[in-house]
Amino acid sequence: MARAQQGMVGAGLDAVLLTTEADIRYVTGFLTRFWESPTRPWYVLLPSAGPPVAVIPAIGAALMERTWVSDIRTWNAPDPEDDGVSLLADTIRSVVGSSARLGVPMTLESHLRMPLSDWHRLQAMVPSVDFTDDADTMRRTRMVKSEAEIAKVRHACAIAGRAFDRVPEIARAGVPLDRVFRQFQSLCLDEGADWVPYLAGAADRAGYHDVISPADDRPLANGDVLMLDTGLIWDGYFCDFDRNFAVGKPLAHVTSAHARLIEAVRAGMDMARPGATASDLFHAMDRVLGDGERSTDAGRLGHGLGLQLTEGLSLIAKDHTVLQAGMIITLEPGITLADGRILVHEEDIVIRDGGAEFLSPPASGDIVVLGG
Numbered sequence: 225m226a227r228a229q230q231g232m233v234g235a236g237l238d239a240v241l242l243t244t245e246a247d248i249r250y251v252t253g254f255l256t257r258f259w260e261s262p263t264r265p266w267y268v269l270l271p272s273a274g275p276p277v278a279v280i281p282a283i284g285a286a287l288m289e290r291t292w293v294s295d296i297r298t299w300n301a302p303d304p305e306d307d308g309v310s311l312l313a314d315t316i317r318s319v320v321g322s323s324a325r326l327g328v329p330m331t332l333e334s335h336l337r338m339p340l341s342d343w344h345r346l347q348a349m350v351p352s353v354d355f356t357d358d359a360d361t362m363r364r365t366r367m368v369k370s371e372a373e374i375a376k377v378r379h380a381c382a383i384a385g386r387a388f389d390r391v392p393e394i395a396r397a398g399v400p401l402d403r404v405f406r407q408f409q410s411l412c413l414d415e416g417a418d419w420v421p422y423l424a425g426a427a428d429r430a431g432y433h434d435v436i437s438p439a440d441d442r443p444l445a446n447g448d449v450l451m452l453d454t455g456l457i458w459d460g461y462f463c464d465f466d467r468n469f470a471v472g473k474p475l476a477h478v479t480s481a482h483a484r485l486i487e488a489v490r491a492g493m494d495m496a497r498p499g500a501t502a503s504d505l506f507h508a509m510d511r512v513l514g515d516g517e518r519s520t521d522a523g524r525l526g527h528g529l530g531l532q533l534t535e536g537l538s539l540i541a542k543d544h545t546v547l548q549a550g551m552i553i554t555l556e557p558g559i560t561l562a563d564g565r566i567l568v569h570e571e572d573i574v575i576r577d578g579g580a581e582f583l584s585p586p587a588s589g590d591i592v593v594l595g596g
């Protein structure tokens with residue numbers, strides 16, 4: 225919070241208004257799955273000096289009282305006539321004044337989690353308040369993790385690593401892909417995940433066509449490549465990495481492509497150090513992938529990671545974000561094979577002063593073979 229407030233002072237902001245789950249949890253520690261319901265809005269006002277103020281539905285008061293926040297203002301929600309808007313306006317006036325300069329996250333990956341009609345009402349109720357961009361304050365602050373945050377992501381990665389080690393228990397020729405997906409989530413929970421909000425993957429002969437489609441009931445077959453990509457949560461923090469598996473003996477070009485992906489990850493690791501840019505990492509991996517093949521059309525070769533599955537920077541040619549010690553990112557190279565199928569590999573790392581450190585247990589160059 226102190227780092228965020230320093231950035232706010234530098235940007236000339238009197239406060240920042242937070243409305244999204246990740247930003248509110250980052251400042252308060254308020255961890256709940258109740259955000260799955262879109263009915264109620266939640267607000268935290270973070271002034272440039274002093275503690276945050278929570279303006280929340282009364283149903284969340286007991287949990288918010290378990291955090292370090294002491295100023296908690298509530299209303300009975302949902303209220304179709306005034307769903308916390310008047311209370312929020314009063315809070316802004318009492319905490320930072322009627323003529324404050326109030327930042328709202330407006331940059332990449334941000335959104336406003338309140339009804340647009342209420343947003344217009346709020347502005348009308350405090351007409352002298354200057355609502356403006358938060359100058360990237362929250363995004364830049366959250367990109368650099370504390371050692372406590374790094375430890376949580378490392379623990380989440382260890383859970384996923386153990387689940388991946390157990391994939392041979394659930395996947396073989398003849399097992400439907402949708403059953404593999406369900407049972408892999410069970411393995412993640414069995415190994416200690418709090419929940420598994422994200423699981424993607426695919427399976428097809430000698431590669432796959434995309435990695436975002438739901439699993440179907442097609443049974444795995446000899447010659448398939450199975451990929452599972454999990455974003456499980458432990459204590460509020462994500463991991464995000466994948467593993468590829470060959471069903472039966474893999475074809476030679478699959479073995480070669482998988483080894484190329486591991487080589488690309490190592491190139492990204494060599495480049496990943498403070499002072500390098502996201503673009504530098506993209507080009508380091510892309511040079512490896514471009515040797516006789518081409519990278520996928522996924523749009524990026526990695527991203528930031530933490531409270532959200534993807535956050536902060538993107539490993540693309542146009543992202544010149546300078547890496548700092550404490551940033552957690554993924555390295556996610558992908559290859560498009562000659563027949564249009566793809567292979568993707570992903571690892572989680574943290575930037576350190578001396579270079580980079582794996583948080584996910586790194587895969588070897590040899591693709592794991594499942595029983596045919």
